[in-house]
Amino acid sequence: xxxxxxxxxxxxxxxxxxxxxxxxxxxxxxxxxxxxxxxxxxxxxxxxxxxxxxxxxxxxxxxxxxxxxxxxxxxxxxxxxxxxxxxxxxxxxxxxxxxxxxxxxxxxxxxxxxxxxxxxxxxxxxxxxxxxxxxxxxxxxxxxxxxxxxxxxxxxxxxxxxxxxxxxxxxxxxxxxxxxx
Amino acid sequence: xxxxxxxxxxxxxxxxxxxxxxxxxxxxxxxxxxxxxxxxxxxxxxxxxxxxxxxxxxxxxxxxxxxxxxxxxxxxxxxxxxxxxxxxxxxxxxxxxxxxxxxxxxxxxxxxxxxxxxxxxxxxxxxxxxxxxxxxxxxxxxxxxxxxxxxxxxxxxxxxxxxxxxxxxxxxxxxxxxxxx
DNA sequence: ACCTGAACACCGTTCAAGT
DNA sequence: ACCTGAACACCGTTCAAGT
Numbered sequence: 001x002x003x004x005x006x007x008x009x010x011x012x013x014x015x016x017x018x019x020x021x022x023x024x025x026x027x028x029x030x031x032x033x034x035x036x037x038x039x040x041x042x043x044x045x046x047x048x049x050x051x052x053x054x055x056x057x058x059x060x061x062x063x064x065x066x067x068x069x070x071x072x073x074x075x076x077x078x079x080x081x082x083x084x085x086x087x088x089x090x091x092x093x094x095x096x097x098x099x100x101x102x103x104x105x106x107x108x109x110x111x112x113x114x115x116x117x118x119x120x121x122x123x124x125x126x127x128x129x130x131x132x133x134x135x136x137x138x139x140x141x142x143x144x145x146x147x148x149x150x151x152x153x154x155x156x157x158x159x160x161x162x163x164x165x166x167x168x169x170x171x172x173x174x175x176x177x178x179x180x181x
Numbered sequence: 182x183x184x185x186x187x188x189x190x191x192x193x194x195x196x197x198x199x200x201x202x203x204x205x206x207x208x209x210x211x212x213x214x215x216x217x218x219x220x221x222x223x224x225x226x227x228x229x230x231x232x233x234x235x236x237x238x239x240x241x242x243x244x245x246x247x248x249x250x251x252x253x254x255x256x257x258x259x260x261x262x263x264x265x266x267x268x269x270x271x272x273x274x275x276x277x278x279x280x281x282x283x284x285x286x287x288x289x290x291x292x293x294x295x296x297x298x299x300x301x302x303x304x305x306x307x308x309x310x311x312x313x314x315x316x317x318x319x320x321x322x323x324x325x326x327x328x329x330x331x332x333x334x335x336x337x338x339x340x341x342x343x344x345x346x347x348x349x350x351x352x353x354x355x356x357x358x359x360x361x362x
Numbered sequence: 363a364c365c366t367g368a369a370c371a372c373c374g375t376t377c378a379a380g381t
Numbered sequence: 382a383c384c385t386g387a388a389c390a391c392c393g394t395t396c397a398a399g400t
Contacts, residue, residue: 007364030392041366046394081356107337141355149347149355152333156288166330173354174322174330175262188383212374222385227375366399373392380385 011048013038015058026099027056057113060105064116067094071123081136084127085171088150092163095154103151108144120147192229194219196239207280208237238297241286245297248275252304262317265308266352269331273344276335284332289325301328 002008017038021029031052035045049055070090074083095102105113106120124143131137149170157163183189198219202210212233216226230236251271255264276283289298305324312318330351338344 004363010365031394032392041368042394043367043396044365047364052393085356103337109339135357138355138357141350145347145350146355148337148343149334149350152335152337152347153330154333155336156284156329156333158290162329166326166333169322169326169330170351171354171356172358173352173356174319174327175266175352175354176316176319177353185382191384211372213372222387223375224377224386225384228383233374364400366397368395368397370395371393374390376387376389378385378387381383 007048010038010040010044013040014045014048014055018055019059022056022059022098022101027052027101027104031055053113056101056105057116060101060113060116063094063097063102064105064119067091068119068123071127075126075130080127080130080134084131084137087124087127088146088167088171089164091147092150092154092167093160095151096157096160096163100155103154106147107151188229191219191221191225194221195226195229195236199236200240203237203240203279203282208233208282208285212236237282237286241282241297244275244278244283245286245300248272249300249304252308256307256311261308261311261315265312265318268305268308269327269348269352270345272328273331273335273348274341276332277338277341277344281336284335287328288332 014034018029018034021034021037031045032042034055035042038045045055049058067090071087074087077083078086091106095106105116108114108117121143124146128137128141128143128146132139132141150167153163153166153170157166195215199210199215202215202218212226213223215236216223219226226236230239248271252268255268258264259267272287276287286297287301289295302324305327309318309322309324309327313320313322331348334344334347334351338347
């Protein structure tokens with residue numbers, strides 16, 4: 001199952017090149033350009049990553065595991081309500097990196113990101129349930145709701161400050177509820 | 182200022198062709214394909230619409246004016262809070278049409294859509310202020326907030342039913358507020 | 363096994379030549 | 382004035398030929 005040495009090396013070169021190019025040009029960056037910068041032929045890129053999303057997922061993996069670590073740290077160091085909100089803010093920032101790569105990878109739309117999705121979900125569940133059990137988060141909200149809302153905000157907000165505001169609004173609600181008895 | 186007869190005709194053919202192609206393939210549809218279907222050369226397309234967004238704006242105009250009409254109708258026929266919510270739902274559905282054309286055009290990102298933005302804003306203001314004055318909408322929320330939130334939802338939600346749910350969540354808020362005294 | 367890179371059909375965009 | 386369509390540099394993707 002392990003790759004031949006040169007194949008392994010080419011794979012690493014491709015992921016490194018893709019990381020650089022995607023950081024500069026976003027997730028629609030030219031695949032030929034990535035292969036060129038990695039010093040391999042386009043065919044080699046396709047051999048290792050049959051689809052664009054497969055390559056993007058490899059680029060994305062490192063950042064994703066960082067986000068999962070942070071979820072654990074927050075869950076250990078802050079009260080449930082605050083930990084969840086803090087992590088949602090990290091998730092939003094994250095979704096804005098690399099001109100939309102983040103938002104693209106965290107939505108379940110791209111079938112290649114099934115692994116990413118599972119990792120994210122596991123990390124989030126550790127924050128979600130305590131927040132609900134302690135009465136800080138509505139019990140009818142689930143992981144999918146949170147990801148879609150934060151990904152949407154990240155795609156629409158022109159800058160991080162706007163994203164921060166939109167997330168705050170979403171947490172608190174736009175509507176003024178009728179006064180309670 | 183009026184166009185020569187053949188130029189006028191070509192312009193109309195281009196918008197009609199673009200409307201069809203964009204409905205099928207979304208806002209990234211091939212411009213050469215649009216020119217081909219309109220029966221003109223690619224140069225003619227560029228003469229009339231120097232950028233892709235200029236062409237998309239022309240396609241978008243019809244739908245947009247419909248949305249403005251609906252804002253007026255709602256504002257006349259429903260109480261302020263309900264009228265605004267109903268219109269936000271229309272806006273969301275609208276932003277999902279043509280594989281993202283709507284969301285793309287209502288964000289102020291594309292400089293070519295300045296006119297669209299102004300039209301939308303005028304329509305929305307007639308609903309926003311009454312809702313705030315009657316105590317149904319938070320007074321610190323503005324038009325930009327509403328557009329960015331609905332555009333975000335439209336981009337992230339996989340289908341209209343999900344979009345409906347996400348908008349409801351955003352209106353009501355995710356967080357459970359501490360009990361009031 | 364794996365890599366190479368030429369090749370194909372396409373794209374956005376431009377511009378000399380026409381009417 | 383406006384239109385045409387060939388042409389250019391690029392893109393994603395494939396595949397025979399090499400090692």
